[in-house]
Structures are given as C-alpha cells and as structure tokens.
Amino acid sequence: MLAYHLAKAGLDVVLLDKAKFPRGKTCGGGVNVRTQKLIPFDFSPVVEETITGISFTCRFEEPFIRHSPGPLMFTVRREHFDEFLARRAEEAGARFFDQTPFLSLEEKDDFGEVNTAAGLCSAAYVVGADGSQSAVARRTGLMQDPAYMLAVHSEAPTSMVPDWKPDLIHLDWGSVKRSYAYMFPRKYFLSLGAGGIDLPAARIKNYQRAFLATRAQKEGILSVSAAGFMIPLRKKRCPIEKGRCILIGDAAGLADPFSGEGIFSAVRSAQIAASVLQEAVKNRWDSLKPYQESIDREMMPELECSRLFRELFNLRPFHYHRKIASQDRWWNAMAKIMRGEKTFLDVKKKLGPVGSLLARMAR
Numbered sequence: 001m002l003a004y005h006l007a008k009a010g011l012d013v014v015l016l017d018k019a020k021f022p023r024g025k026t027c028g029g030g031v032n033v034r035t036q037k038l039i040p041f042d043f044s045p046v047v048e049e050t051i052t053g054i055s056f057t058c059r060f061e062e063p064f065i066r067h068s069p070g071p072l073m074f075t076v077r078r079e080h081f082d083e084f085l086a087r088r089a090e091e092a093g094a095r096f097f098d099q100t101p102f103l104s105l106e107e108k109d110d111f112g113e114v115n116t117a118a119g120l121c122s123a124a125y126v127v128g129a130d131g132s133q134s135a136v137a138r139r140t141g142l143m144q145d146p147a148y149m150l151a152v153h154s155e156a157p158t159s160m161v162p163d164w165k166p167d168l169i170h171l172d173w174g175s176v177k178r179s180y181a182y183m184f185p186r187k188y189f190l191s192l193g194a195g196g197i198d199l200p201a202a203r204i205k206n207y208q209r210a211f212l213a214t215r216a217q218k219e220g221i222l223s224v225s226a227a228g229f230m231i232p233l234r235k236k237r238c239p240i241e242k243g244r245c246i247l248i249g250d251a252a253g254l255a256d257p258f259s260g261e262g263i264f265s266a267v268r269s270a271q272i273a274a275s276v277l278q279e280a281v282k283n284r285w286d287s288l289k290p291y292q293e294s295i296d297r298e299m300m301p302e303l304e305c306s307r308l309f310r311e312l313f314n315l316r317p318f319h320y321h322r323k324i325a326s327q328d329r330w331w332n333a334m335a336k337i338m339r340g341e342k343t344f345l346d347v348k349k350k351l352g353p354v355g356s357l358l359a360r361m362a363r
C-alpha cells in the first residue's frame with residue numbers, strides 16, 4: 001500500500017520482498033470494512049466471502065447470532081490479496097522485486113544503502129514493512145522488547161464443518177483467559193484459529209484444538225495441522241524510526257492488542273508514512289521523526305484503548321457476552337467499530353469519568 005501511494009504521488013519507489021509472489025501468509029484473512037474504506041481501489045476480485053453477521057459462544061456455550069444490515073468484513077486468501085496489492089503498486093509505477101531479501105542497511109550522509117541478496121540499492125528513505133520477524137527492525141535496533149500475542153492457526157476444508165455459513169464468522173471467547181478462537185469462511189477452506197496474550201503456547205494450541213472439535217466432524221480433526229505465530233505489539237513510545245528508516249505494519253508492532261487484527265494497521269500506517277515521506281522528499285529531511293510522532297498521535301491512543309477494553313473484557317467475559325446477546329446498543333457498537341464508524345476511543349469517551357477510572361484500573 002505504501003509503494004502504491006508513493007508511486008501514485010510520482011516518487012521513485014522500489015519494493016522488495018524475500019518471498020516469491022504470489023506467496024501465502026498465515027492469516028485468518030479477515031479484512032474488515034474499516035480497512036476497506038482506507039484502500040483506494042476495488043479489491044472485490046479477490047474477496048472470497050462477504051460477512052454480515054457473527055455467531056458467538058462463550059466457553060463453547062450460550063450460542064447466539066447477530067446480524068448486521070450491511071457488510072462487516074470480507075474474507076480473502078492472502079496469497080491473492082497481497083498479490084493484488086503488489087500489482088496495483090506496480091501499475092502505479094513502483095518497481096517490484098520479489099525473491100529479493102533485505103539483508104542490511106547502512107546509513108550514509110544523505111541516503112540509505114540497502115544490501116539485498118541481489119546487490120546494493122541506494123534510497124533517500126527506507127521503510128521496513130517486513131512483518132512480525134522484521135529484519136529491518138533487527139538490523140536497525142528498532143522495536144526492541146515488544147509484547148506478543150500468540151496465534152495458532154489451521155485451515156480445514158469446508159466439507160469438514162457441517163454447519164458453516166458463508167456470511168457468518170464464529171467467535172468463541174471466555175474459554176481461556178485473554179484468548180479467543182475464530183472461524184472465518186472462505187470459498188473452499190475455513191480459517192480456524194485462536195490467539196491470546198501472556199499464555200503458554202500449549203494452552204492456546206489445546207484451546208484451538210478444542211474449538212475445532214466443537215465445529216468439525218470428528219473423523220477429520222486429526223488430519224488438520226496447526227501452526228503457531230507471534231504477533232508483536234508495540235509498547236508506548238517504543239522507537240519505530242531511526243535516521244532515514246521507519247517501520248510500518250507488523251514490523252512496527254501496530255496490530256490490534258484485543259483482536260490481533262493487523263491488516264487495518266498495516267494499511268493505515270502505510271497511509272501515514274506516505275504523507276510523511278512525501279514531505280520528507282520535498283524538504284530533504286534527514287530525519288523521519290514526524291512519522292513516529294504521527295503514529296503516536298493518530299494510532300497509538302486507539303491501540304492503547306483497545307488494550308484497555310481487552311483487559312476489561314477479560315475480567316468478565318460472560319457478562320459482556322450476554323450484553324452483546326441481549327442489548328442492541330452493545331452489538332451495534334461492536335458492528336460500528338468493525339465498519340469504522342466508531343472507535344474504542346469514542347466508546348471510552350461516552351463512558352466519561354467512568355471510562356477514565358476504568359482506564360486507570362486496567363493499568
């Protein structure tokens with residue numbers, strides 16, 4: 001997305017990726033409407049299903065379904081979605097080299113020298129958009145000591161889950177503290193996963209297995225393999241810029257601390273980076289500090305607030321489960337957050353002094 005925005009603005013952009021495209025990425029593949037609104041072109045050719053409702057359980061019990069009048073989310077296969085974005089960036093004028101890993105970065109007086117597996121590349125500015133295991137972050141000493149969400153993920157053929165619906169996602173929560181499990185429908189496969197904070201990997205793996213057992217036919221379960229992944233979460237004010245280099249997306253730990261969703265933050269941080277970099281090129285800045293200031297101002301308060309709601313939710317999951325089941329305003333707030341019509345900050349503000357008190361308690 002960043003390459004797309006910068007190339008559209010007429011800048012000379014080189015996009016490097018170590019993988020051969022199209023490449024898979026372990027991900028539920030849920031792109032909510034809030035994210036769709038930020039993407040300046042139609043990506044419906046790679047949408048697999050349109051989600052208009054959520055089926056909920058708490059500790060695998062008390063099921064209910066909530067519907068929304070319009071879409072909440074779209075599901076995609078990341079190999080198709082990411083390929084689609086990379087091609088839009090190329091069409092806008094970016095030069096894309098896949099199978100070209102970033103190796104190291106050396107800061108020169110007025111440019112950065114990037115060492116890649118295919119040779120050296122000099123650039124006025126360098127952006128690490130290289131995900132949760134960012135080599136750019138490692139090489140520049142940025143994003144040290146983040147918190148992590150652990151996610152376990154598997155894919156099952158739709159034939160294995162008898163009652164899946166193409167327009168519904170399923171969430172289970174409250175079963176394991178600070179964790180939830182999801183099932184997202186796609187055309188031929190279902191994404192089934194679980195994610196959680198501060199929990200041993202075995203706990204999340206067992207939870208994901210138990211969740212799978214509640215949804216899938218017994219005969220198939222053993223054939224479904226699961227893999228674990230770490231999603232980094234940036235701590236407040238942790239550096240994500242140094243000299244002529246910045247980090248965006250998962251490399252900067254900007255995923256949502258409640259849900260672990262990171263596509264929105266990747267797209268939003270790319271948008272913020274694009275406007276800062278255009279100014280930087282125009283005015284020949286030798287520092288990208290304004291980028292981190294913008295992220296701290298425009299994204300971190302909402303991410304911090306999401307962390308607060310995660311802590312509150314985990315105190316009494318059954319209570320909130322029942323509120324969403326029985327009170328329209330609770331469900332509407334959740335649906336509006338997914339559609340980008342409301343933020344966690346709006347909800348906290350609405351709570352007034354109670355919201356501030358809760359924020360202090362959650363810390």
Ligand SMILES: Cc1cc2nc3c(=O)[nH]c(=O)nc-3n(C[C@H](O)[C@H](O)[C@H](O)COP(=O)(O)OP(=O)(O)OC[C@H]3O[C@@H](n4cnc5c(N)ncnc54)[C@H](O)[C@@H]3O)c2cc1C
Nearest residue numbers: 017018027028029030101102130131153249250261262263
């Ligand atoms: C199990 C799981 C489920 C998830 N489900 C969802 C979901 O449903 N919805 C959602 O919004 N988010 C979800 N997320 C989070 C989401 O996948 C990430 O937040 C998002 O992909 C971050 O995008 P990114 O562009 O920053 O990084 P990535 O998508 O990880 O892209 C990084 C790119 O950098 C490349 N790269 C890595 N190292 C190098 C190198 N040295 N040189 C060159 N290139 C390199 C990689 O090949 C890759 O193409 C999930 C995460 C997990 C683990």
